[in-house]
Amino acid sequence: MNIAFLIxxxxxxxxxxxxTVLALKAHKRGHTIFYIGLADFTYHNEHNIGAHCRVVDPSENIENQEQFLEKVRNKEKQYIDASQMDVLWLRYDPVLDMINRPWASPTALQFAQLIKRQGTWVINDxxxxxxxxxxxxxxxxxxxxRPKTMITRSYQDVVDFLEKQDHQIILKPLTGSGGKNVFLVKKDERHNLKQTVEVITRDGYLLAQEYLPEAANGDIRFFLLDGDPVIIDGKYASVNRIQKKGDIRSNIHQGGSAEPADINDTILATVSQVTEKLKEDGMYFVGLDIVGDKIMEINVFSPGGLNLASTLNNVDYFNLVLDHIEKRVAERM
Structure with a gap:
């Protein structure tokens, strides 16, 4: 199988x-790996679309993730027609290029649409x-x-929304990731509210959400595969992400910590209300961020944390995912 990762x-x-872990494990299973950057696509005509890829062949001996990335980075790019790609997996973060390369994400998504029409399976749709x-x-x-939410660029709208909530609200960019520019605003501490709104709306719309008291215990990243929870031996692919003291953000690379998640009936009932639509939408691999009985975000571009979930639960979710992909590709042939 030839599997391309768009990063x-x-x-x-x-x-x-x-x-990285998905790509390495797929390589070790004998698959050819293509790495494609957002700026690497080429359109010749409607029958000839492809990308300049860094290619890792199954015969190459690679021991670990560090070695794998070093190998990828040292590769000379070679043009690969989309017809040679069995799977194109979109694993990029649109936010990373929003400022310096605003054209990159939307154009790459259009290329992915064209490649899908040629018959390649594109994850997610x-x-x-x-x-x-x-x-x-x-x-x-x-x-x-869903938590109570308002989306706006108006400072007065934010003030009105705050007045309607119990004590405090969360403000963050509508288009954002990684916990950047996320603020907790309390009713009795709003002296910097106007400046906070200005910071967030500088790059687009602002999203205001009610503050859920359960958030004090962090949030849960919960993985779905083709609309179903990822589970092995009764252990759900999930991570309880705990914010560091004095911070409202539970993102791991913002200083948060991780521990095994307690997946109870409330969480499973919440998840069950979104699975059907996600499957209908072709959202094959998804990470849900859950607080209490609410879903705070649905991560559909490059949900991370599966490595942590595997480590914390002492199971290998990656091979389960790859088993499922191999079966789907075989069915498509």
Whole structure:
């Protein structure tokens, strides 16, 4: 199987990334790996679309993730026609290029749509990813699993929303990731509110959400594969992400810590209300961020943390995912 991973840029990848582990394990299973950057596509005509890829052949001896990335980065790019790609897996973060290369993400998504029309299986479905390029995607799902939310660029709208909540709200960019520019605003501590709104709206819309008290215990990253929870031996692929003291963000690379998640009936009931639509939308591999009985975000571009989930639960979720992909590709042939 030839599996292509679409990333932002190779120098931005890290050994612990979910993408790196997936690619290495696929390589060790005898598959050819293509790494494609957002700027690597080429359109010749409607029958000839491809990309300048860094190719890792199955015969190459690679021991670990560090060695794998070093090997990828040292590769000379070679043109690969999309017809040679059995799978194109979109594993990039649109936010990373939003400022310096605003053209990169939307253009790459259009290329992915064209490649899908040629018959390549694209994960996740690029036609639906157009609807899911920011946190507004959550609003397509049942109201009962969503926190109270408002999206605006108006300072007065934020003030009015704050007045309607109990004590405090969360403010963050509508198009954002990694916990950047996320703020907790309390009703009785709003002296910097106007400046906070200005900081967030400088690059687009702002998203305001009610603060959920359960967030004090962090959030849970919960993985779905083809609409179903990822589970091995009764252990769900999930991570309880705990924020460091004095911080509201539970993102691991913002200083948060991780521990095994307690997946109870409430969480499973919440998850069950979004699985059908995600499957219908072709959202094959998804990470849900859950607080209490609410889903805070649906991560559909490059959900990370599967490595942590495997380590904490002492099971290998990556091979389960790859088993499923191999079966789907075989069925498509």
């Amino acid at each position: 932002n840029q190779t120098h931005k990848e890290e050994p612990a990334f979910t993408t 690029p036609d639906k990813l157009v609807e899911a390029t920011n946190k507004l995607y959550l609003e397509y799902f049942p109201k009962q699993i």
